[in-house]
Amino acid sequence: MSIYKAQTCLLCSPPAILRPSALSLSLISILMEETSKLQLPETFLSFLEANGIDPSIYTHGDSIPRYVRLKPGFEYLSQEIESEISCKLEKVKWLPGFYSIPPDVHIARSKAYQQGKMYGIDAASGAAVSALGISPGDHVLDLCAAPGAKLCMMLDLLGEMGTATGVDVARHRLAACRTMLQKYGLGGSFGDDHEDTFKQWTSRRPYKERKQEAKTMNKFVLPQNGQPEIIFYGHSSGVVGLKKKELYRSLDQKDYAYCGYDKVLVDAECTHDGSIKHIQKFEQWGWNTLERRVLDAERTDRNLTALQLNLLRNGFRLLKQGGTLVYSTCSLTLAQNEDVVDHFLAESSSAELQEIETAKDWPCRSGRTPKTVRFEPSTSATSGLFVAKIRKLPNKEAEKNVL
Numbered sequence: 266m267s268i269y270k271a272q273t274c275l276l277c278s279p280p281a282i283l284r285p286s287a288l289s290l291s292l293i294s295i296l297m298e299e300t301s302k303l304q305l306p307e308t309f310l311s312f313l314e315a316n317g318i319d320p321s322i323y324t325h326g327d328s329i330p331r332y333v334r335l336k337p338g339f340e341y342l343s344q345e346i347e348s349e350i351s352c353k354l355e356k357v358k359w360l361p362g363f364y365s366i367p368p369d370v371h372i373a374r375s376k377a378y379q380q381g382k383m384y385g386i387d388a389a390s391g392a393a394v395s396a397l398g399i400s401p402g403d404h405v406l407d408l409c410a411a412p413g414a415k416l417c418m419m420l421d422l423l424g425e426m427g428t429a430t431g432v433d434v435a436r437h438r439l440a441a442c443r444t445m446l447q448k449y450g451l452g453g454s455f456g457d458d459h460e461d462t463f464k465q466w467t468s469r470r471p472y473k474e475r476k477q478e479a480k481t482m483n484k485f486v487l488p489q490n491g492q493p494e495i496i497f498y499g500h501s502s503g504v505v506g507l508k509k510k511e512l513y514r515s516l517d518q519k520d521y522a523y524c525g526y527d528k529v530l531v532d533a534e535c536t537h538d539g540s541i542k543h544i545q546k547f548e549q550w551g552w553n554t555l556e557r558r559v560l561d562a563e564r565t566d567r568n569l570t571a572l573q574l575n576l577l578r579n580g581f582r583l584l585k586q587g588g589t590l591v592y593s594t595c596s597l598t599l600a601q602n603e604d605v606v607d608h609f610l611a612e613s614s615s616a617e618l619q620e621i622e623t624a625k626d627w628p629c630r631s632g633r634t635p636k637t638v639r640f641e642p643s644t645s646a647t648s649g650l651f652v653a654k655i656r657k658l659p660n661k662e663a664e665k666n667v668l
């Protein structure tokens with residue numbers, strides 16, 4: 266299928282009674298021209314068409330600002346940063362601590378960035394983290410943590426109290442995550458290191474030492490490629506409430522009533538098609554790379570959505586009763602979002618989809634499943650993101666659901 270054909274079916278076929286005005290026709294032709302400039306490969310266009318995604322969203326990249334977050338306590342630096350990067354930091358009114366800057370402005374030359382007082386994170390990603398409602402003292406799990414921008418924000422929200430555990434299956438991405446957390450000075454001062462509870466991870470602990478420690482633990486096998494690895498912060502992180510020697514035994518379902526995380530983020534692996542800037546980067550990296558990295562995942566579509574469902578199930582299993590889980594992806598497809606969430610809700614009597622209260626002020630729209638939300642790159646001025654917030658009902662409430 267040619268690019269032109271894809272545009273024809275998505276942009277140029279208004280129903281006969283809706284006669285487009287001269288203005289809308291010229292808008293359509295501008296969008297067509299812009300879309301064809303991007304030279305999206307045919308396989309990607311077929312993927313977009315199959316999922317009802319308008320390819321012209323990839324022409325909005327230049328109108329989506331860059332977002333930064335100032336670490337709590339460093340907001341006073343905003344003027345200094347403005348003069349360093351020669352542009353204004355516009356406060357994002359709907360998301361505390363966030364600022365927008367034009368997409369072509371780089372923050373690398375700012376001292377605040379170099380000293381780890383400011384980091385780049387898209388506002389929609391910030392919204393997903395804020396939907397968790399993290400409070401200092403919470404025990405938080407980030408199930409797909411790397412490269413780590415959301416984990417940084419989660420740690421910021423915890424302050425010096427509570428624990429955060431980051432898990433990811435890709436070791437090289439987790440290494441980037443560790444570097445990022447180290448740069449932003451996060452985690453190092455977490456919790457007291459009680460003798461018999463799990464020692465917190467610090468980026469300064471050499472690999473040899475960790476390997477030695479792992480060898481002395483009976484059941485623990487050092488993560489190989491393809492096995493999830495874990496970053497622990499805080500004296501009782503890992504599986505919350507367990508002692509070091511208990512950490513690697515498997516738990517019965519009933520144990521999760523007493524231990525388990527207060528908040529779990531499942532920012533699942535996906536096809537990234539909603540992340541306009543990410544997709545645009547393939548122009549330089551080569552569209553072959555997009556076919557290999559993005560569409561390989563799509564080609565094994567059933568595997569990808571099965572992985573997403575399993576990540577959601579697993580995150581929910583580790584959530585304590587009354588706790589909150591957020592499921593998010595940066596894909597715009599129904600298959601990776603609403604379908605996964607609906608499937609999960611249908612099989613889990615103790616899961617309840619929650620309204621995201623703050624979303625009424627966000628530039629998002631409702632997803633197909635009521636109470637879920639979608640950030641659309643063309644209308645939100647953010648990267649595309651789907652967010653669903655799920656609560657684990659205490660046993661008694663869950664029983665009522667079954668009756």
Ligand SMILES: C[S@@+](CC[C@H](N)C(=O)[O-])C[C@H]1O[C@@H](n2cnc3c(N)ncnc32)[C@H](O)[C@@H]1O
Nearest residue numbers: 409410411412413414415433434435532533534
């Ligand atoms: C969308 S990215 C996460 C982005 C991250 N939350 C952030 O804000 O930087 C999805 C991540 O899921 C990880 N992943 C894929 N399969 C996984 C699994 N089975 N268990 C844990 N992580 C997995 C990938 O390696 C990837 O880093």
